[in-house]
Amino acid sequence: MNSHRLNLNFAGLNLKSPTALASGILGYSAESMQSIVEAGAGALVTKSVGLKPRTGYANPTVIQAKCGLINAMGLPNPGIDTYVHEIRHAKTILTVPLIVSVYGFSAEEYAATAHKAAEAGADAIELNVSCPHVKETGSEIGQNPALLAEVVKKVKATVHTPVIVKLSPNVTDITATAEAAVKAGADALTAVNTIKAMAIDAETALPILSNKRGGLSGPAIKPVALRCVYDIYEKVKAPIMGCGGVTTWRDAVEFLLAGASAVQIGTAIALRNSSVFEAVNRGVSAYLRKKGFRSVNEIVGLSHRS
Numbered sequence: 001m002n003s004h005r006l007n008l009n010f011a012g013l014n015l016k017s018p019t020a021l022a023s024g025i026l027g028y029s030a031e032s033m034q035s036i037v038e039a040g041a042g043a044l045v046t047k048s049v050g051l052k053p054r055t056g057y058a059n060p061t062v063i064q065a066k067c068g069l070i071n072a073m074g075l076p077n078p079g080i081d082t083y084v085h086e087i088r089h090a091k092t093i094l095t096v097p098l099i100v101s102v103y104g105f106s107a108e109e110y111a112a113t114a115h116k117a118a119e120a121g122a123d124a125i126e127l128n129v130s131c132p133h134v135k136e137t138g139s140e141i142g143q144n145p146a147l148l149a150e151v152v153k154k155v156k157a158t159v160h161t162p163v164i165v166k167l168s169p170n171v172t173d174i175t176a177t178a179e180a181a182v183k184a185g186a187d188a189l190t191a192v193n194t195i196k197a198m199a200i201d202a203e204t205a206l207p208i209l210s211n212k213r214g215g216l217s218g219p220a221i222k223p224v225a226l227r228c229v230y231d232i233y234e235k236v237k238a239p240i241m242g243c244g245g246v247t248t249w250r251d252a253v254e255f256l257l258a259g260a261s262a263v264q265i266g267t268a269i270a271l272r273n274s275s276v277f278e279a280v281n282r283g284v285s286a287y288l289r290k291k292g293f294r295s296v297n298e299i300v301g302l303s304h305r306s
């Protein structure tokens with residue numbers, strides 16, 4: 001869909017639509033990402049990649065809950081030295097910004113991985129400081145403002161691309177971590193990663209996921225994610241990618257009104273399919289036209305007026 005209303009600039013990246021592929025879904029290969037671009041995504045975020053390969057957790061790693069998914073994949077990834085080939089290949093075929101999601105077990109690892117991703121052609125880096133269930137990385141870093149600031153500073157000193165920090169909702173006050181990230185130099189924020197959750201099988205009387213605990217995504221978390229975006233927009237001056245349960249155009253509009261400049265879509269692709277991008281884009285465009293707005297930007301944060 002080619003509506004000028006949907007064009008926007010996010011932290012220096014030109015997006016043709018306000019819908020981006022969220023990390024963790026289909027963001028492994030250049031070909032799968034290209035199919036998401038054809039479906040209407042304005043940007044892509046890869047699966048998180050680290051310095052060394054990881055196999056991730058044993059099955060089951062994902063289960064369907066009533067209103068979403070609970071996953072504990074355990075950061076499976078080939079390691080950045082292998083993944084740079086995919087980034088280079090992706091850059092030869094993709095026509096939208098490629099945001100590489102990066103994790104590490106120290107600030108140095110985050111910076112070294114981000115550096116390799118940027119050298120290979122990443123248009124931006126998303127720092128995963130919010131995976132809820134892998135020890136010594138993810139939310140163990142992102143829930144601690146001092147550690148988070150150290151990671152952001154080190155990465156910012158290493159790469160020239162925009163740096164987006166993906167925040168954890170598993171905190172008392174998300175504005176504290178948002179503020180710490182932006183003060184340390186983050187160019188933008190993604191709100192939010194999954195919410196700590198679990199499932200138990202009444203028949204076996206055991207947790208279902210091999211890791212026992214996982215992260216809940218999908219429609220179940222949308223109101224929580226929306227509140228996180230609203231809270232951050234009120235206190236922190238940085239562009240926000242809304243992430244959490246976006247399934248319909250109305251969800252996307254709500255995130256924009258709360259203060260997001262764009263939204264990420266993940267679980268809706270798994271629960272439906274990639275036609276969700278086109279459906280959301282068309283709906284947002286029709287909403288803007290009907291309400292007399294010329295661009296997405298005109299409704300960002302509009303729900304905050306009093």
Ligand code: RRO
Binds near residue numbers: 076132193216
């Ligand atoms: O790989 C995972 O288990 C995972 C990651 Br890295 C993350 O950031 N969020 C999530 O729900 N799962």
